[in-house]
Amino acid sequence: MDKARGSDPMKKSGSPRWRGFLPLVGLVLLVALPFAAQAFGQSALTSLATRMLILAIAASALNIALGLGGLVSFGHAAFYGVGAYAVGILTTHGASGMPFLGFVPGSEHLAVNLLVAMSVSGIVAGLIGALALRTSGVPFIMITLAFAQMLFFFFVALKAYGGDDGLSMRRRNALPGLNMRDDVTFYFTSLTILLAWLGVSARLFHSRFGLLLGGIRQSERRMQAIGVPTVRYRWLAFVLSGVGTGLAGGLMAVFGRFVSPDMMHWTQSGELLIMVVLGGAGTIFGPVLGAFALIGLETLLAGWTEHWQIILGPALVLMALTFRGGLARLGRSEQGP
Amino acid sequence: MSPPVLQIEALSKRFGGLLVTDDVTLDVGAAEIHALIGPNGAGKSTLIGQVMGEIEPDSGTILLEGQDLSRLSQASRVRRGLARTFQVPEVLGEYGARDNVLAALLAHRRTRPLVNPRHDRALAEEADGFLLRAGLAGRGDVRVADLAHGERKLLELAVALATMPRVLLLDEPMAGLGPGESAQMIEVLRSLRGEVAMLLVEHDMNAVFALADRISVLVYGRVIACGSAEDIQRDPVVRSAYLGTEEA
Numbered sequence: 001m002d003k004a005r006g007s008d009p010m011k012k013s014g015s016p017r018w019r020g021f022l023p024l025v026g027l028v029l030l031v032a033l034p035f036a037a038q039a040f041g042q043s044a045l046t047s048l049a050t051r052m053l054i055l056a057i058a059a060s061a062l063n064i065a066l067g068l069g070g071l072v073s074f075g076h077a078a079f080y081g082v083g084a085y086a087v088g089i090l091t092t093h094g095a096s097g098m099p100f101l102g103f104v105p106g107s108e109h110l111a112v113n114l115l116v117a118m119s120v121s122g123i124v125a126g127l128i129g130a131l132a133l134r135t136s137g138v139p140f141i142m143i144t145l146a147f148a149q150m151l152f153f154f155f156v157a158l159k160a161y162g163g164d165d166g167l168s169m170r171r172r173n174a175l176p177g178l179n180m181r182d183d184v185t186f187y188f189t190s191l192t193i194l195l196a197w198l199g200v201s202a203r204l205f206h207s208r209f210g211l212l213l214g215g216i217r218q219s220e221r222r223m224q225a226i227g228v229p230t231v232r233y234r235w236l237a238f239v240l241s242g243v244g245t246g247l248a249g250g251l252m253a254v255f256g257r258f259v260s261p262d263m264m265h266w267t268q269s270g271e272l273l274i275m276v277v278l279g280g281a282g283t284i285f286g287p288v289l290g291a292f293a294l295i296g297l298e299t300l301l302a303g304w305t306e307h308w309q310i311i312l313g314p315a316l317v318l319m320a321l322t323f324r325g326g327l328a329r330l331g332r333s334e335q336g337p
Numbered sequence: 338m339s340p341p342v343l344q345i346e347a348l349s350k351r352f353g354g355l356l357v358t359d360d361v362t363l364d365v366g367a368a369e370i371h372a373l374i375g376p377n378g379a380g381k382s383t384l385i386g387q388v389m390g391e392i393e394p395d396s397g398t399i400l401l402e403g404q405d406l407s408r409l410s411q412a413s414r415v416r417r418g419l420a421r422t423f424q425v426p427e428v429l430g431e432y433g434a435r436d437n438v439l440a441a442l443l444a445h446r447r448t449r450p451l452v453n454p455r456h457d458r459a460l461a462e463e464a465d466g467f468l469l470r471a472g473l474a475g476r477g478d479v480r481v482a483d484l485a486h487g488e489r490k491l492l493e494l495a496v497a498l499a500t501m502p503r504v505l506l507l508d509e510p511m512a513g514l515g516p517g518e519s520a521q522m523i524e525v526l527r528s529l530r531g532e533v534a535m536l537l538v539e540h541d542m543n544a545v546f547a548l549a550d551r552i553s554v555l556v557y558g559r560v561i562a563c564g565s566a567e568d569i570q571r572d573p574v575v576r577s578a579y580l581g582t583e584e585a
């Protein structure tokens with residue numbers, strides 16, 4: 001492999017050819033999964049996989065801030081929760097026919113509600129980012145955490161929409177022509193949204209913006225010296241990341257027909273961080289692998305013993321040490337970033 | 338002499354009780370190489386930081402081609418033609434050398450949004466051109482973390498050139514280079530003479546005498562002398578304050 005290095009200036013070395021087929025294999029498995037689950041009478045597996053797909057969107061969105069931008073946000077559950085509440089509140093008003101705040105009509109349309117979830121999360125991320133990005137390092141971690149906790153307590157106190165009991169929806173949001181009540185249909189809807197998001201994400205990683213943002217992660221001083229307004233770039237990355245996380249939150253709200261402040265709890269932010277790091281920060285598919293691995297592991301351990309959380313911690317540490325650089329970098333000859 | 342491209346006028350900066358820049362007035366002519374020498378801690382790097390807009394001066398003005406830069410961000414100063422290199426290389430370690438240059442090329446350029454700039458052959462060739470000028474031909478694919486120190490110094494130069502500067506602020510380009518590498522750096526800088534004006538901060542007196550049109554001496558934040566190489570070598574104040582220690 002090594003002697004091929006540098007022969008073509010356009011080709012990046014370091015990966016055996018078979019790795020290129022892995023995403024395709026993964027896609028085939030994901031398409032086959034609900035049918036296999038039905039055939040073996042394990043329909044619950046489809047629901048579990050749907051949760052994984054949705055959290056994969058959230059992890060992949062966090063990866064734009066964390067993996068590409070180097071922004072260790074400990075507050076992404078805020079955007080996840082805000083997206084979910086946007087959908088929950090719109091759906092409640094859509095079902096009752098009473099406009100939100102007296103003038104915003106409700107909606108039970110999936111596409112409309114997800115777009116609203118993305119917009120609202122993006123705005124919230126824009127506001128939080130504008131303040132938090134004045135800092136970096138540990139203060140940044142603390143400030144993002146603090147904002148998320150503030151929102152958590154705000155929704156706990158918001159009795160009109162369930163307070164800490166959360167908000168249940170009578171039925172799932174609809175898409176014309178599709179029966180969203182069917183779990184397999186919902187699974188494929190989620191898979192499609194994940195693939196679309198990954199497409200956007202890959203474009204972003206390999207764009208001018210992605211190249212410069214990756215540079216800012218490595219040396220902000222260098223990038224400023226070549227004339228990049230680094231704060232603006234990091235802010236935009238944070239907002240895009242919030243938009244994707246809000247999309248995942250909204251989709252999860254529709255899937256479970258339920259929203260609660262727990263979606264904004266700091267442990268949710270922590271889980272998203274673990275997914276990204278476990279799967280491989282800065283890679284396209286890493287966060288997806290991380291989401292599947294973490295949720296899968298949690299489910300396995302929970303079925304095995306009620307003290308599963310005691311085992312999960314050490315298991316994660318072990319995995320982090322074994323797969324340095326994340327699952328997505330397994331079999332790659334170069335370690336990094 | 339043609340009018341100066343860069344004028345620093347009555348610049349002052351304090352860090353707490355320490356006066357790092359003490360009423361500095363200095364200019365760089367178009368196509369001139371103006372060396373700035375001075376002992377460690379004299380305030381040379383801090384001066385470059387203020388010209389770039391990374392550090393805010395307490396008072397004084399900085400003009401580029403007659404235009405006041407005071408209110409401009411670092412990004413707009415770069416767009417107007419300022420570039421710097423760092424004393425300790427400040428490069429993107431995970432990227433290859435070519436991508437480091439590519440970043441500088443892309444910083445002020447629009448690209449088609451859906452095209453991967455790393456797959457743009459014209460852009461890659463342009464980047465390779467700057468690597469070639471800096472003496473790094475064929476090193477474009479090497480991860481910067483794997484480059485030798487001297488190569489990183491050259492890369493600093495290639496990256497700065499890729500922003501198409503009118504004035505290059507060089508912060509000790511020879512620092513840490515071996516004799517052969519220093520000779521190469523001097524050659525590269527010499528080849529740029531006339532194309533871009535330079536403020537050359539340097540301890541290596543061989544390089545300074547080989548390159549500089551004029552030399553200014555900075556001691557404790559203050560310019561104590563400015564003139565040709567002979568003027569500076571003869572100046573008794575300079576000899577006692579600075580050169581004297583080297584000749585002893």
Ligand SMILES: Nc1ncnc2c1ncn2[C@@H]1O[C@H](COP(=O)(O)OP(=O)(O)OP(=O)(O)O)[C@@H](O)[C@H]1O
Nearest residue numbers: 352355357375376377378379380381382383384424
């Ligand atoms: N951010 C800062 N805060 C306080 N003091 C500083 C700061 N930056 C630099 N200094 C001090 O200012 C003085 C000038 O530093 P500067 O780096 O500009 O010197 P220099 O001439 O570049 O020295 P060298 O030849 O060692 O690179 C030093 O005494 C340094 O300790």
Ligand SMILES: [Mg+2]
Nearest residue numbers: 381382383424
């Ligand atoms: Mg210095």
